[in-house]
Amino acid sequence: MKVAADQVMNGRDPTILRGDPITGDRYICSDFATKEWEHLWKKIWHVAGRENELQQTGDFIVHNFMKESVMVVKQEDGSLKAFYNVCGHRGLRLVSESSSVIDGFHCPYHGWLWGIDGALKNVQDPEDFPENPCGKLKLGQLRCKTWGGFVWYTMDDDAPDLFDYLSPIPELYKNYPLETLVRVFWMRIDLPTNWKFATDNFSESYHTRTTHPQVPPWIDQDYWTSRHEIWSSGHGRTVQPMRPSLSDRLPAGQIHPFDQILEYWAIDSSQYDDFETKVMQGWLDLKAKKRATWRARGYEHYSEMNDEQLTDSLHTVIFPNITISFLPDNIIFFRTEPHPDDPEKCFFDLWCMAFPVDGLDVVESIMAGQRPMEEASFIHRDFDDGRGVPEIEDSIVYQDMMLARALQQGMHSAGYKDSNLAGQETRVRFFHEVLNDYLKAGVKS
Ligand code: FES
Ligand SMILES: [Fe+2]
Incomplete structure (x- = not known):
């Protein structure tokens, strides 16, 4: 079983894969779900x-x-x-x-x-x-x-220690004061899909341009500017600069989210000669400005962050079912858990969390709009094809959820045999290979 921490691997290098097929039965069969219970969920x-x-x-x-x-x-x-x-x-x-x-x-x-x-x-x-x-x-x-x-x-009494299990995640994120986070939005959503939908989805950004067209002007979606990392334990992450992708342009006259970010940090967004310079130099200027002024502005949570953490998106999957998006001011916790009786359903937990900032009573939760900076109450909803969760309508995660039912339906088709993945989607198959290792280890014991 792969649980020890080790060297990071390139998460867009398909040569690290064995090539285990990602077959539909994994998403629809009760037998498969029973094996997951015995050999995965009771171990992690x-x-x-x-x-x-x-x-x-x-x-x-x-x-x-x-x-x-x-x-x-x-x-x-x-x-x-x-x-x-x-x-x-x-x-x-x-x-x-x-x-x-x-x-x-x-x-x-x-x-x-x-x-x-x-x-x-x-x-x-x-x-x-x-x-x-x-x-x-x-x-x-x-x-x-x-x-x-x-x-x-x-x-599991014999499971590795938590920190060994999570390694290297605690080390990677030791600069974030995670204990101070306020959970400003806390929802559990019943979704008509297998739990693995979310890990698959959060292990690649290849779908972002199609599914989330609002993201590339905010977080660079060019795969060659991102770092795709994976560890043999199954944990992995995609590190993307929070600056516009140079491959995308908003129509002239549209307010650009990056301009707003620069202006918020008192950087004149009109000072740059062209869009490319604004993106690349503005991103560096933003790091410098945050480092120079965080204390005066009450951004105490920046005190230990490195340059990458100050401005970028570190989208991290903790094997097998937790994804945490580490953003400069927000941490978003996504998790799916299997339904007790039906492998074609799951529970999707969405926790939007924010770091306290002096004088800020309202925060942008990223997925659920602006929220008061206070601990939210728990809400449990049925997705109901999107109708059940108006609070997150049109958010990034809502757009993902809108695909869940059709993806689950596709897993039943004789026309689906395996996924045909791009190099940048290598982590998707790797996740299934680590899952297979758990299931095989269980059979041997
Ligand atoms: S006292 Fe708990 S089951 Fe009897
Ligand atoms: Fe998505």
């Missing part, structure tokens, strides 16, 4: 939520994943513990949603009381048991750890 690290959801002793997050349910509970000493969300008496699911308890978890069936540390504290008629179970029985515990302000757990 999952995100339960944000650390700042757990402020007080007894606060807990519930994370339901397929038919399993896990809760992460804040302990008296400030540490976190993760438990299976199931009573040790007769197996009732203990809690249904994230909340807070004071003295512990009261099972609503026969009244057993489990402490927040997972130990059984109280039962009815203890003398009626061969031995009083209080203090002896414990809730099933899982490994739990934090990185980046995210709370992670794994169901």
